[in-house]
Structure formats: structure tokens, C-alpha cells
Amino acid sequence: MRSRRIALAVVTAVALTGAVGCGAVDKALDCVKTADAIATSVDRLSQAVGTASDDPTQLTEALNDIDKELGNLKDTTDNADLSKAVDDLSKGVENVRTSVENGDATPDIKPVTDAATELGKVCTS
Template identity: 75%
Template sequence: MASRHHRTALAVTATLLTLTTAVGCAAVDKAMDCVRTADAIATSVDNLQQAISDASNDPTQASEALDQIDKELKDLGDTTDNADLNKAVDDLQAGVTNVRDSIEKGDATPDITPVTDAATEIGKVCTP
């Protein structure tokens, strides 16, 4: 009887360890996805800043940078349920929309401060 109890206890312990490891790995994977995406967003925001600076040379660069940020935001939004991160993603999306609207209205130097601020916030939230 003691041997059977011992085997059952070992099986339960092994199952719990497996579940903990699986959940732990999923959390680590999610955090790494967040970090990678935050880094990609930071790169795209840098590209946007450069494109705005060079708008007279190639006005399509800003639009391409905004498209890339949109794609990365969708990827990030699909991988998280963190309220702070969701707010930062929403803020960044609003900033991107405002910059895009400004460019479409002919503003050669739109204010990208909300975009850079929200991207910074995403970087903070995604830092482990």
C-alpha cells in the first residue's frame, strides 16, 4: 500500500512539474515575443523619424514605415493580454493614425511625439 501511495505521489509530482514547466515556458516565450516585437517597433519608429526628416527626398518612406508599425502592432496585439501593453499598443496605433492623416493632408513634418512616446512605453512594458 505504501508503495502504491509513493508511486501515486511521484506521478502527481511529475505531472505538476510538467505543467509548471509548460506554463513557465509559455510565459517566457510570450515575454520574448514581446521583447522582439518591441525592438522591431523601435526600429520602425526610428525609420519613421528618418523618413519624416527625409520626406522631401522620398515621401513614400514615411508611409512604408507606418505600414510596418501597423503590422508589428497587429503581431503584438495578437500575443498579449497585458492591460498596460494593450493600452500602449492602442496609444501607438492612435499616434500612427494621426501621423498618417497628417501626411495625407500634406503636412511634411507631422508631430510624431505620440508615436515615439507610445513606442517607449511598449519598450518599458516588454522589458523583463
């Protein structure tokens, strides 16, 4: 629901300004779609941490999904704020991955969720 509101806000802002070209609209929508995919992956990561004792592979799969979406987003942006948000999220994901690989079944994912929130803000501003 939140991601739909974000997407709608971006589309509305672009439509109202009329000053943005089609390429910028496509880029903004790609950013929102990717941010939505990342938000979904972060939600899965949060759920995986909660159930890690039942299925620890879910942590790795959620981290892999976030990495994939971050790679897609990083390859398509030249925005400095967005690049920083992607880098911050990548660092958070790597820290969680390292914790999991070192046997921590309940790693601290707050840096990941904070960075994902910031990425969502960048995509909608």
C-alpha cells in the same frame, strides 16, 4: 544595442526568478522582439520625416511597418498594460498617417515615439 540590452534583461530576469513557465518566457521574448521591431520602425519613421522632401513614400512605409508589428503584438497579448500601450501607439500612428495624407511632410511624431518608449517599458517590466 538598446534592444539587445532589453532582451538580455528580460531573459536574465526570467532565468533568475525560475517561477515563470516556458509559455511566459516565450511571450516575454515575443514582446521584446516585437518592441524591438517597432523601435526600428519608429527610427525609420523619424528618419523618413527628416528626408520627406526627398522620398515621401518612406513615411507611409514606416507607418505600415509599425502597424504590422502592432497587429502582431496585439493578437498575442492579454496584458492590459501592453494592450493600452499598443492602443496608444496605434492612435499616434493613425494621427501621423492622417497628417501625411493631408499633405504634412513633417508631421509631429512625438506621440508615436513616446508610445513606443512606453511599449518598450511594458515589455521589459
